[in-house]
Amino acid sequence: MSDGATAVARPRPGVRAWPLYVGGFLGPYASTMVTPMVHEVAVGLRTTPEVAAAAVTTYMLPFAAVMLVSGTLAERWGRARTMQLSLIAFVVACACCVLAPTIEWFLAARALQGVTNAFTTPLLVAAITDLVPRAGLGRALGFFAGMQAAGQAASPLVSGPSAVLDWRLAFAFPALVAVVLAVLPPTMTAGPRPTGPPPVRALLNRNLALACALSFLCYFAAVGLTVLAILRAEEDFGLGPWQRGLLAAAFGVAGLLTAPLLGRRLDALGPWRTGVLTNLLLAVGLVVAALGPSVPLLGLGVAAVGVAVTGLRTTVNAIAATSTDGNRAGAASLALSFQFFGGALAPLVWVPLHAAAGGLGFAATALAPLVGVGLAAREWLSRS
Secondary structure, three states, X not given: OOOOOOOOOOOOOOOOOHHHHHHHHHHHHXXXXXXXXXXXXXXXXXXXXXXXXXXXXXXXXXXXXXXXXXXXXXXHHOHHHHHHHHHHXXXXXXXXXXXXXXXXXXXXXXXXXXHHHOOOHHHHHHHHHHHOOHHHHHHHHHHHHHHHHHHHHHHHHHHXXXXXXXXXXXXXXXXHHHHHHHHOOOOOOOOOOOOOXXXXXXXXXXXXXXXXXXXXHHHHHHHHHHXXXXXXXXXXXXXXXXXXXXXXXXXXXXXXXXXXXXXXXHHHHOHHHHHHHXXXXXXXXXXXXXXXXXXXXXXXXXXXXXXXXXHXXXXXXXXXXXXXXXXXXXXXXXXXXXXXHHHHHHHHHHHHHHHHHOHHHHHHHHHHHHHHHHHHHHHHHHHX
């Protein structure tokens, strides 16, 4: 992915590519779909909202943990077979969520959703990397990141209204998407794959290690923002539930609208220069969201972080998936795993810091992308 590469995002002829991007929508949608209806789930399963909110963690932790190995296992078992079986298992997990008689069964079903999606998202990134000519890979991965942002933005727009009637209805939409993808699966490889087990040693390379570090730092900061921005909106500005929902949606909408441009910039500038710029934008957006004295500035900071995270998703996916030819899915899943481990750790670090230091504690989230700037800048300068 050299500087000046032309932006050609079309896959090679004769492949079914659209399900690759639709699949990108599914993972972020499923991860956050319970958040807007925590109270309804709590009432329906006779528990407290605090316990019902654990549905996010019980999805994220298995998702991140299984992705440490899911890509490598999928390369061994076959990408297409693994994808279809995972989608079928996801539909079963959605049905288990709907039929769960108690909160314990519901949380177990959410964990199963996380496990099944761990075998889909990294395979989609690996397939796009195989199928799209390298000159347009940034644009293609940018569109994929845009679909991920769309999933994150659409989740409250579907789950919220569904919960007004019955929170169980919210699981029908992602299950339907998974059924469509299982019946009309994407093309997963550009040709015959190497025989034998994928080389695990291929994952021991500098580019993948840096991709994992950038991925962790990105979500360590960004998930902190998604929690602290909502707290600040309520505590400092007195915003109500629907206003806070619109504020949260700005993150995904901004990423969706700018994804094509971010992909083209990646093709033109290369991953390391793009990594420097997007991490700088992330740091600025976090500081504006933390210290901006008005609601519009808070919203501007949230939107800027949404743009930066979409750009970093695209950049990290490109670095990871091109770091090795022999185990692309394994590389993609490893980087994504670090991303979600960073997200899982974020509330445990930033919420207490915000409680102790207020706005300065919120602004401290900008330290993570500044470390990312240093990592990306060092690689950019050493290779220029």
